[in-house]
Amino acid sequence: KQIILLPGDGIGKEIIESAKYVLNTVASEFGHRFTFHSHAIGGDAIDQYGTPLPEDTINACLNADAILLGAVGGPKWEGLPGNIRPEQGLLGIRKKLGLFANLRPIQGFAPLLHASPLKEEVVNGSDILIIRELTGGLYFGKPSERINEGKAVVDTLYYEREEMERIVEKAFESARIRRKHLTSVDKANVLESSRLWREVVNEKSKDYPDVTVEHMLVDAAAMKLITSPTQFDVIVTENLFGDILSDEASVLTGSLGMLPSASIRADGVGLYEPVHGSAPDIAGKGIANPLGMILSAALMLRHSLQMEEEANEIEEAVLACLEQGYHTADLSVKNGKQVGTKEMTEAVVENLT
Amino acid sequence: KQIILLPGDGIGKEIIESAKYVLNTVASEFGHRFTFHSHAIGGDAIDQYGTPLPEDTINACLNADAILLGAVGGPKWEGLPGNIRPEQGLLGIRKKLGLFANLRPIQGFAPLLHASPLKEEVVNGSDILIIRELTGGLYFGKPSERINEGKAVVDTLYYEREEMERIVEKAFESARIRRKHLTSVDKANVLESSRLWREVVNEKSKDYPDVTVEHMLVDAAAMKLITSPTQFDVIVTENLFGDILSDEASVLTGSLGMLPSASIRADGVGLYEPVHGSAPDIAGKGIANPLGMILSAALMLRHSLQMEEEANEIEEAVLACLEQGYHTADLSVKNGKQVGTKEMTEAVVENLT
Numbered sequence: 001k002q003i004i005l006l007p008g009d010g011i012g013k014e015i016i017e018s019a020k021y022v023l024n025t026v027a028s029e030f031g032h033r034f035t036f037h038s039h040a041i042g043g044d045a046i047d048q049y050g051t052p053l054p055e056d057t058i059n060a061c062l063n064a065d066a067i068l069l070g071a072v073g074g075p076k077w078e079g080l081p082g083n084i085r086p087e088q089g090l091l092g093i094r095k096k097l098g099l100f101a102n103l104r105p106i107q108g109f110a111p112l113l114h115a116s117p118l119k120e121e122v123v124n125g126s127d128i129l130i131i132r133e134l135t136g137g138l139y140f141g142k143p144s145e146r147i148n149e150g151k152a153v154v155d156t157l158y159y160e161r162e163e164m165e166r167i168v169e170k171a172f173e174s175a176r177i178r179r180k181h182l183t184s185v186d187k188a189n190v191l192e193s194s195r196l197w198r199e200v201v202n203e204k205s206k207d208y209p210d211v212t213v214e215h216m217l218v219d220a221a222a223m224k225l226i227t228s229p230t231q232f233d234v235i236v237t238e239n240l241f242g243d244i245l246s247d248e249a250s251v252l253t254g255s256l257g258m259l260p261s262a263s264i265r266a267d268g269v270g271l272y273e274p275v276h277g278s279a280p281d282i283a284g285k286g287i288a289n290p291l292g293m294i295l296s297a298a299l300m301l302r303h304s305l306q307m308e309e310e311a312n313e314i315e316e317a318v319l320a321c322l323e324q325g326y327h328t329a330d331l332s333v334k335n336g337k338q339v340g341t342k343e344m345t346e347a348v349v350e351n352l353t
Numbered sequence: 354k355q356i357i358l359l360p361g362d363g364i365g366k367e368i369i370e371s372a373k374y375v376l377n378t379v380a381s382e383f384g385h386r387f388t389f390h391s392h393a394i395g396g397d398a399i400d401q402y403g404t405p406l407p408e409d410t411i412n413a414c415l416n417a418d419a420i421l422l423g424a425v426g427g428p429k430w431e432g433l434p435g436n437i438r439p440e441q442g443l444l445g446i447r448k449k450l451g452l453f454a455n456l457r458p459i460q461g462f463a464p465l466l467h468a469s470p471l472k473e474e475v476v477n478g479s480d481i482l483i484i485r486e487l488t489g490g491l492y493f494g495k496p497s498e499r500i501n502e503g504k505a506v507v508d509t510l511y512y513e514r515e516e517m518e519r520i521v522e523k524a525f526e527s528a529r530i531r532r533k534h535l536t537s538v539d540k541a542n543v544l545e546s547s548r549l550w551r552e553v554v555n556e557k558s559k560d561y562p563d564v565t566v567e568h569m570l571v572d573a574a575a576m577k578l579i580t581s582p583t584q585f586d587v588i589v590t591e592n593l594f595g596d597i598l599s600d601e602a603s604v605l606t607g608s609l610g611m612l613p614s615a616s617i618r619a620d621g622v623g624l625y626e627p628v629h630g631s632a633p634d635i636a637g638k639g640i641a642n643p644l645g646m647i648l649s650a651a652l653m654l655r656h657s658l659q660m661e662e663e664a665n666e667i668e669e670a671v672l673a674c675l676e677q678g679y680h681t682a683d684l685s686v687k688n689g690k691q692v693g694t695k696e697m698t699e700a701v702v703e704n705l706t
């Protein structure tokens with residue numbers, strides 16, 4: 001299996017090594033062969049090639065079975081013009097590969113729950129999968145420009161019905177193998193695109209009579225995620241609402257540094273990255289938390305390589321580490337042992353085998 | 354002073370009576386004369402006149418010094434087509450009157466803080482003013498329609514530079530008389546409108562050297578509101594981001610039923626309404642919490658009628674009630690006395706005088 005590594009910026013380089021090490025261990029245990037090739041993206045690619053997404057990186061990704069990405073961005077590249085900013089590498093690769101479905105599982109880890117900003121009785125037991133449409137909407141609609149001699153500006157929220165259909169189907173499929181509850185989030189009292197979205201959800205729901213569907217306005221969803229996170233199973237929404245709500249949800253369980261994400265398309269090819277950023281302040285110090293990256297590698301095994309058992313084994317090993325008290329500087333665990341990136345990775349590997 | 358009452362739907366009718374009673378008490382204490390006229394809006398107006406915003410209501414509001422609104426909406430009107438939905442009354446009156454600045458103060462009330470979903474050490478001391486642009490952006494941009502024979506759909510995020518300038522100025526003015534910290538929220542790494550927004554904020558900031566400005570992406574803001582609400586003073590943002598973030602923020606302190614809002618324009622005319630909805634499930638039972646409405650009346654005195662002292666007196670009376678243990682069914686107070694809408698209003702009036 002051909003895996004492309006895009007370490008990117010900041011702590012990306014360190015944590016991607018951790019994922020590679022864990023994957024190699026799993027490969028030898030289960031008799032798989034993974035080949036890894038690294039390519040530049042983001043600020044790193046700007047520094048080397050003057051563009052956040054070199055052709056060479058795109059071509060490598062187009063031929064990959066799966067892609068692991070560390071993180072992109074940092075203050076170093078903040079003054080640059082819009083089209084050569086590190087984030088453009090990420091937006092570009094999503095669009096070029098057609099990675100329309102962003103899966104963000106949000107789950108509490110018992111040993112970390114005490115770090116949640118929410119009361120334990122509110123957050124305990126929450127287990128949410130946010131499915132965000134990733135290649136449409138305001139992110140890519142045209143026009144997106146100054147008009148009227150700079151006196152006004154316009155961005156465009158554009159969706160094709162088919163783009164809605166495929167993400168909504170994905171969401172129903174995901175709900176079906178979970179707790180069979182789907183919350184569709186929109187702003188149908190204001191946006192025409194949301195009214196079409198709601199129609200598509202209602203239509204598709206006929207094919208999934210076993211899944212209960214609830215429509216929720218995005219403002220209400222932003223409230224309910226905090227007041228009753230346990231009421232959600234799968235949430236599906238368009239690109240920008242998904243950006244906001246998935247980040248909001250990511251802090252609920254107190255374990256932002258642990259959360260993985262998958263950006264996939266219908267044939268299973270996908271890009272996997274931790275939810276946290278490039279953390280330039282701690283880059284190069286060997287103290288970054290590799291677990292979000294390692295859990296992203298587990299998602300890759302599950303969604304792109306059909307290796308469910310292997311994915312589960314990694315997830316169990318990570319949980320075992322936490323239960324043994326291992327934690328990096330960003331987490332705190334009662335009576336824990338604080339370790340660096342390498343030792344944390346070693347601990348995961350030991351729990352694997 | 355000419356005050357228009359728009360009771361609207363659900364509990365709106367009950368709580369608006371509470372506000373009127375409190376205002377009349379304040380008027381006789383301070384020697385003011387308020388005249389009140391009621392008009393229909395929302396579902397109530399649909400039932401009576403077939404439209405959520407009758408001409409007569411618009412005309413009355415155009416001649417008012419200030420407007421108090423109860424709430425609009427309810428399941429009864431949910432099947433109706435987009436343009437005769439109760440919410441259209443609210444959107445319509447905002448636009449017709451040019452109420453471009455939505456002020457949403459979010460504050461904890463010590464006797465209620467225990468009801469917050471957040472840990473007390475996280476939420477304690479938070480005191481945020483969200484200033485949301487209310488008459489532009491995706492809410493009103495054209496086109497907003499199906500295209501390509503219904504196979505696609507488009508909504509338009511349109512802003513004029515001047516619309517940004519006036520709301521940003523309002524935000525700086527507000528920050529100046531508070532803790533002098535302004536967080537401007539946008540999505541400048543994706544949207545052209547956000548990049549113009551950021552330019553406008555940076556330009557205006559030169560006129561307010563005493564106010565520190567921070568730019569924050571909307572996804573980051575959605576996280577930080579939960580993890581460190583006390584880091585915010587004034588937040589300013591465009592219409593849709595403001596809709597989402599202000600609702601998110603409204604549940605942080607555990608006192609959603611207490612929160613007021615103001616929608617104003619440059620000359621001071623404004624519409625004041627509680628943040629909570631029409632609560633159709635408890636309408637007509639006499640148990641609705643009138644405090645969000647009463648505090649909205651206080652905001653009206655402050656922002657539209659320049660009666661700061663009178664506004665403070667109402668706010669202090671409300672806090673005194675809570676400290677005396679009075680609460681409605683939606684709140685809980687340790688060793689409290691649960692009362693209905695009328696008794697709660699009486700309690701406020703008694704604390705006034």
Ligand SMILES: CC(C)[C@H](C(=O)O)[C@@H](O)C(=O)O
Nearest residue numbers: 087088090091243542543572
């Ligand atoms: C970096 C940025 C453009 C990106 C987005 O908004 O999609 C990020 O916030 C994310 O959620 O992956």
Ligand SMILES: CC(C)[C@H](C(=O)O)[C@@H](O)C(=O)O
Nearest residue numbers: 189190219440441443444596
């Ligand atoms: C009812 C709805 C159209 C409205 C909005 O989105 O502005 C409401 O959510 C609000 O925040 O006042």
